[in-house]
Each structure stands twice: as structure tokens, then as C-alpha cells.
Amino acid sequence: MLALQGSCLCGQVRYQYDGELPHISMCHCQQCQKAQGTAFVAVAPIEADRFQLLSGAEALREYRATPGKARVFCGNCGSPLYSRKDDLPGVLRLRLGTLDTAVTVSRQFHQHVASKAPWFELLDDHPQYPGQAQL
Ligand SMILES: [Zn+2]
Ligand SMILES: [Zn+2]
Secondary structure (H helix, E strand, O other), X not given: OOOEEEEOOOOOOEEEEOOOOOOEEEEOOHHHHHHHOOOOEEEXXXXXXXXXXXXXXXXXXXXXXXXXXXXXXXXXXXXEEEEEEOOEEEEEEEEHHHEOOOOOOOOEEEEOHHHOOOOOOOOOOOOEOOOOOOO
């Protein structure tokens, strides 16, 4: 299969991922709302060793809103790219808005809907979890 490609808003950071996205998690927690500046984040877990930065490694910055979890973004344009937990270094959680390759993933769910933005209505049929998704 073709590798997935993605980039940040300014284009300095470009990446490639050689794998499939197992599911899409839409997280409505308040940290994700603030980190993205919108109602929720859409992420997919990917394998770190199949993720390759094509350019822009020097632009990457990270922020830790929670100890043990780095949110990695482009220091030039601010695009959130992925997060990584210290105790799970083999897995990145890719921010799907940065993909340039069109993907369709059938398995999707919403988590932390108990704290979702009151102005955002969930109108799809994907499973909803009040807190962390129970997978
Ligand atoms: Zn950028
Ligand atoms: Zn979240």
C-alpha cells in the first residue's frame, strides 16, 4: 500500500507513515479542545518506527500539559502533529488534520464526551464514551 503523507500548516514539517490507521479517536477532553483550538481532536495511534520525518525535525517543539505525555507541534506555524507517552514510546497519536493523503477509516469513536463543547452537536452514529474509551 502507499504510504500516508502529511505536513504542518507552513509546510516545514513533512512526514510519511508506512501503515494503516486502525481507528479514529475523536477526543473531546478540555486539553484537546485547547490544544487544537476547536471542539475536539481526531487522532489515530500509529507505530513510531514506521513514522518518518521527511523534513522539519528542527522545527518540532513539544508541550507537556500532563506529566509523561508530550504534545508535539511545529514551532513555526503551531500545527499539532502527534502526541507520545513516555511509558509507550513505540506509539504516536497522529493528529489527522495534518494528513495530505485522503484516508477513510471505518472504525471511529468519540471519547471524553462528558466534557465536550456545549456548542458542538454529535450527529453521527459512532460510539460515545463519557471518559477514556474502553477498547
Ligand atoms: Zn509548520
Ligand atoms: Zn483529549
